[in-house]
Amino acid sequence: xxxxxxxxxxxxxxxxxxxxxxxxxxxxxxxxxxxxxxxxxxxxxxxxxxxxxxxxxxxxxxxx
Numbered sequence: 001x002x003x004x005x006x007x008x009x010x011x012x013x014x015x016x017x018x019x020x021x022x023x024x025x026x027x028x029x030x031x032x033x034x035x036x037x038x039x040x041x042x043x044x045x046x047x048x049x050x051x052x053x054x055x056x057x058x059x060x061x062x063x064x
Contacts, residue, residue, distance in 0.1 A: 012042050034060040
């Protein structure tokens with residue numbers, strides 16, 4: 001059961017971030033890797049209640 005104000009919910013959801021790491025490859029192309037930080041227990045509980053995975057966007061790789 002999840003109880004609390006919208007402000008509390010917003011603060012809990014704001015903890016998780018999306019990080020981008022950029023690497024220069026030997027062939028001159030650039031590799032961008034995006035990944036979400038690990039969800040804290042309270043955030044995991046919210047995701048579970050909503051039926052959303054704890055890492056909703058997964059890992060994304062882009063080579064430019």
